[in-house]
Amino acid sequence: GRQLQLREVGGILLQAATVDNWSEIQNFEAKPDDLLICTYPKSGTTWIQEIVDMIEQNGDVAKCQRAIIQHRHPFIEWARPPQPSGVEKANTMPSPWTLRTHLPTQLLPPSFWENNCKFLYVARNAKDCMVSYYHFQRMNQVLPDPGTWEAYFETFISGKVGWGSWFDHVKGWWEIKDRYQVLFLFYEDMKRVSKGPSEEPLQTQDPKCEIQKVVQFMGKSLDETVLDKIVQETSFEKMKENPMTNRSTVPKFILDQSISPFMRKGTVGDWKNHFTVTQNERFDEIYRQKMEGISINFCMEL
């Protein structure tokens, strides 16, 4: 069996070592020009991180690979002693920082709000997120065993998973987005490929369009050729074969990729292969209740 690895802070389950390190995390001193990549787990964190990295390195793949080895973009709540914590890693890096977090708004270190940092939030539809999280917990040996799909369905809805409820996380970040510098992106928009002029209707969102939004948000401008290269290099297929992004360097006692690969499917609509009709109806009803009054629309299939 696996050891119990999650503990609560303010009703949210987090990794035990994170909770042990909680005062260091809360006292973290973000700087005004910092960029924070924010996601609920399994929403495309690795993907957006690679995009941001490629933008920072002007499309230089070799520099990105080095950057990942050096663990740039630390997770602010990351802790696994005796290795340096996310906070310690950040503090050894030159500013301004690009950092990552899965924390819900109410648990974010206050300095991020005080310094009006930039927040890049990526949201993914709840059903695909649940499916992805289920397979991740099967293969991730330092997270609780998810049990059966039926059991996990209940666990996910109740929010008793690492980093808390999907509903509360997405709602929290959506509600503050107009008061702070937030670029709110959707996994599904990043996946969507524009149809050609002959195929109506013309979609406006596609990876390039979403990447261009990130470039602008970061206050940069890149040549068209660099943008095209970033689109290519951050495709699911490329990232699945890249040892720097597919986590194949992480030991099997942490991530057992023989159970489920870290780069699993990377699609929109895989929930249809998991949800029964009854589960789907029940989920839709719960979704309506929990997301009532929130004008946020998720694409459920492409």
Ligand code: A3P
């Ligand atoms: P699936 O399990 O549905 O395949 P995170 O990085 O937040 O943990 O999210 C992981 C999810 O993002 C996985 O979803 C993974 O396959 C998907 N993903 C990673 N890189 C991707 C990419 N370049 N394009 C599309 N999806 C990607």
